[in-house]
Amino acid sequence: MLTIGELASYAGVTVRAVRHYHAEGLLAEPERDRSGYRRYGADAVIELIRIRTLARAGVPLSRVRELLRADREGFAAAVDDIDARLRAEILRLQHHREQIARLAAGDGLVLPPEVVGYLERLRELGVDERIVRAERDGWIPLAAHAPERVPAWIARKTDQIRDPRFADFYRTLSSVLDRDDDPRLEELADGLASYITGLAEEKGDAYVDDVDVEPTMAGLMDALAFDTVPQARRLIELLRGRGWSGWTRLARVEGDTGPR
Numbered sequence: 001m002l003t004i005g006e007l008a009s010y011a012g013v014t015v016r017a018v019r020h021y022h023a024e025g026l027l028a029e030p031e032r033d034r035s036g037y038r039r040y041g042a043d044a045v046i047e048l049i050r051i052r053t054l055a056r057a058g059v060p061l062s063r064v065r066e067l068l069r070a071d072r073e074g075f076a077a078a079v080d081d082i083d084a085r086l087r088a089e090i091l092r093l094q095h096h097r098e099q100i101a102r103l104a105a106g107d108g109l110v111l112p113p114e115v116v117g118y119l120e121r122l123r124e125l126g127v128d129e130r131i132v133r134a135e136r137d138g139w140i141p142l143a144a145h146a147p148e149r150v151p152a153w154i155a156r157k158t159d160q161i162r163d164p165r166f167a168d169f170y171r172t173l174s175s176v177l178d179r180d181d182d183p184r185l186e187e188l189a190d191g192l193a194s195y196i197t198g199l200a201e202e203k204g205d206a207y208v209d210d211v212d213v214e215p216t217m218a219g220l221m222d223a224l225a226f227d228t229v230p231q232a233r234r235l236i237e238l239l240r241g242r243g244w245s246g247w248t249r250l251a252r253v254e255g256d257t258g259p260r
Contacts, residue, residue, distance in 0.1 A: 196244050
């Protein structure tokens with residue numbers, strides 16, 4: 001006959017667990033010796049190992065009792081049901097892990113994956129983090145306001161960034177962020193105005209301004225960009241003198257035919 005400590009040791013559980021299984025009615029109460037101590041037989045070891053195995057597999061204790069008493073078919077059906085529940089729980093936990101990963105990534109907490117991918121592409125191109133942050137801050141209200149339109153907008157932005165000239169504009173702007181009067185801003189405005197005008201001549205003004213963002217939203221996005229990248233405001237002023245206005249929404253300045 002075994003003491004409760006020996007039983008627990010042979011089954012690989014704690015004495016406290018044995019007592020808990022007794023309290024739950026999973027493990028039958030054994031006979032007691034003259035001193036009132038529990039004494040267990042070999043069958044209790046087997047039963048306790050079965051309980052431990054089911055419990056460690058994630059089976060609720062309320063179901064353990066059912067499984068211990070079930071016949072072969074009932075046991076198989078119950079295991080299938082528990083397996084389905086565990087798979088659903090795994091999917092739920094995987095979803096939580098994805099959310100935590102997005103939280104750790106920062107950008108992905110409030111932005112759809114395609115926008116996060118676009119921001120990562122900017123970083124890969126060597127764009128200054130301040131400009132990436134300005135882009136991100138603009139996308140946050142935009143995605144919240146009109147999530148169904150994000151795929152079309154991001155597809156267009158992705159096409160633009162594939163153009164080496166457009167990517168160079170980002171890199172050049174990155175290089176002048178620490179000087180408000182950097183002469184390269186003038187060169188950047190010249191090149192950007194020429195690029196925009198070429199697109200308008202090739203594909204029409206509607207292609208240049210097809211973002212279709214309401215003026216109030218465009219103003220909010222512009223403000224976010226200018227707060228993060230003050231040089232962007234100066235660049236827009238220079239662009240106006242070269243035939244174009246706007247940051248989030250580009251428009252040809254009336255009476256002007258192009259860059260100077």
